[in-house]
Amino acid sequence: MDFNVIGKSVIRVDGLAKVTGKAIYPQDIYMDNMLFGKTLRSSVPHAYFTLDTSKAEKIEGVVKIFTAKDVPGHNSHGVLFKDHEVLCEKKVRRIGDPIAFVVAVSEKIAAEAIEAIEVKYEEIPAVFDPVEAMKDEIKVHDGKSNIIYHYKLRKGNIEEGFAQSDVIVENVYNTSMVEHAFLQPEAGVSYVEDDGTIVVCAATQYPHFDQLEIAEAMGVPAEKVKVINPAVGGAFGGREDITLQIHLAMAAVYTGRPVKAVYSREESFYAHSKRHPEIIKIKTGANKEGKLLALEAEIIADTGAYASWAINVTRKSGIHVTGPYVIPNVKVDAYAVYTNNPFCGAMRGFGATQVPIATEQQMDILAEKLNISPVEIRLKNAFTKGSQTANGQTLTDSVPLVDCITKAAKAIGMF
Amino acid sequence: MKKRGKGIACIFYGTGYGNGFPDVSRAYAELQPDGKVAIYTGATEVGQGAKTALSQIPAEVLGLSVDDIIFINEDTSITPDAGTAAATRQTYNTGNAIKMAAEELRNELIKIAVKELELNSDIGLKMKDGKIFLEIYPDKCITFSQIAAMQEEPLRKFAVFTAQTVQIDPETGQGAPYWPYTFSACAVEVEVDTETGKVEVIRGAHAQDVGRAVNPTLIEGQMDGGFAMAMGYVIYEDLGLENGKIWNNKLSSYIIPTSMDMPEIQNIIVEDPENTAPYGAKGIGEPVMISVGPAILNAIYDAVGVRMTEIPVTPAKLLKAIREKEQKEA
DSSP states (O other): OOOSSTTSOOOOTTHHHHHTTOSOOGGGOOOTTOEEEEEEEOSSSSEEEEEEOHHHHHSTTEEEEEOGGGOSSOSOBOSSSOOBOSSOSSEEOSTTOEEEEEEESSHHHHHHHHHHOEEEEEEOOOOOOHHHHTTOSSOSSTTSOSEEEEEEEEESOHHHHHHHOSEEEEEEEEOOOOOOOOSSOOEEEEEEOTTSOEEEEEOOSOHHHHHHHHHHHHTSOGGGEEEEOOOOOOOTTTTSSOSSHHHHHHHHHHHSSOEEEEOOHHHHHHHSOEEOOEEEEEEEEEOTTSOEEEEEEEEEEEEETOOTTHHHHHHHHHHHTTOSBOOSEEEEEEEEEEOSSOOEEOOTTTTTTTTHHHHHHHHHHHHHHHTOOHHHHHHHHBOOTTOBOTTSOBOOSOOTHHHHHHHHHHHHTOO | OEEEEEEEEEEEEEOSSOTTOOOEEEEEEEEOTTSOEEEEOOOOOSSSSHHHHHHHHHHHHHTOOGGGEEEEOSBTTTSOOOOOSOTTOIIIIIHHHHHHHHHHHHHHHHHHHHHHTTOSOSTTEEEETTEEEETTSTTSEEEHHHHHHHOSSOOEEEEEEEOOOBOOOTTTOOSBOOSSEEEEEEEEEEEEETTTOOEEEEEEEEEEEEESOSOHHHHHHHHHHHHHHHHIIIIIOOOOEETTEESOOSTTTSOOOOGGGOOEEEEEEEEOOOTTSGGGOOOOTTHHHHTHHHHHHHHHHHHHSOOOOBSSOOHHHHHHHHHHHHHHHO
């Protein structure tokens, strides 16, 4: 098939504006009569709290200090469960939970007011270890188990699979919580148009979903909210959840003036999600020819204080923990668990990035025991067209895995 | 002492929301008065190249250059919902929706051309550079802008694409949770300093299944970025998390790789068109980072004989593991 445009390395259409500094990122937006907002965040991981804003309110230039009671609609948001509060009402579940939003005539005054707010914490026991959290002795969300999802896979007969295996390798792997570190920390501006439409300009991955979240929290129909998505300085999953959008909308509606907020890098680390750290207990069996016969895995994903995409991420881990291999007998249990850690959500690979840290080392350990090469064991088990995954799905089309393995291996002199 | 080792890893990656959840993208293709075509869709450009790749698709359908596509995706009040710019789904999902909308517009333009050029059928009609003409007799020709001028309302076509997945059984996990899957393999060579525990990635070869490459340079950009991000994940990045507190919440202490840390990488684009994808193109945004990490870990083992089951493999952790192995052997 001959193409005119497909397959051509066309220069990126947004490239010139970005390299010449002309692209407008949310932080670049200034409007007449604009106010500045700053967020007060919890400094403790698990506590009931009370606020005294009276001193802060007296500072000249402070326009309004928003707390939970000022949220006009639902004081909640979240991509799956609405378990985040726009502003926490009486309890914080992690360090970095937003508890007040100060709006002032300048960024400096807003920062001063944040310092002047008195927060009294009544700390309660916290849980940071997901295995401990699974016992539900300390609950992160009242009346709700910390275990929010259990993925189960049962294929073939796992006992028989291991009984037939000539070599079995069993290990526990631990992956870490990490940060997206996109170039541009969160920033945004909100204002209200003449017809009452609330406009929020903030970098996001999914403007139409933000529109719904803002509308619900503001208690207005979705068509009264417009999200403008200016140039986005990277995302990698870290701009899936709401951060400052609702705070800004609330402030713009209340004050009738444009309101802007810009997070520092330090605040950004706390404001958005992280990659789920996972404990991956895995047992892999193969026969002496190097054919995989059985795989058993237990995965515990720590989602921190909020669910975000935990269910989907954990499911994705459970599905991908087999690696791209045909295995007749598979048993997987994957759990997503609340703790009082920073909350975890989407990040490039979304659960499929964590599990190969385990699966792919298991393959090399098996190969060494069987005295075959790492390339050979992969080629012996790799998915090809027509293969069936552990979920029972047939791969009907476009499965060039063997090609990928041989090309990469040859290029580095391993094949 | 500096010791070198090689390692390989391979992965599969399921695209889209998955698990039977409706994964929907919508797009409009609209003829402009000057003969250009505007695409309206809610797909975000996060830096991955969506605006460019998703402009190439309608340009191909309509015989235009990318300069003649106006891509509008910044405003919810004028764009239809195209789902999130995540899950490696925009090229596949929204690419399909845009291709369908552009094809509808093309069919409409051809229909108008047949009528206006007083032809008996659309056989032999070509569409190129904003013109529709009969190849055997090029005087029979009408331009997009001429057609646009005849319209009372702009010619505008809408399309929806919904990906196909099947929800898994909650007890057995049986179903078809993602479609399509993308594959990749990465092989690397590392050098480990056994005195300091520092790992340096010397070179890498990274083969990525793309279905069909829409824009090879943009794919290579994603592959370079994915490689760097994976290096950060397995050997550098440490939040210093302690009782819920992130001690390393700044880039002076949260170390991510810079261009100075990047080795020579051979990016290998593997094409095997996917039937259900726009021109066969699968998404690659996420899979490009996945096989790199475990390849580095396997190369560390090949170099120094220690199996690192916990990431990040910081110099301190690796040095400790190397010393423990030496003591055990002594």
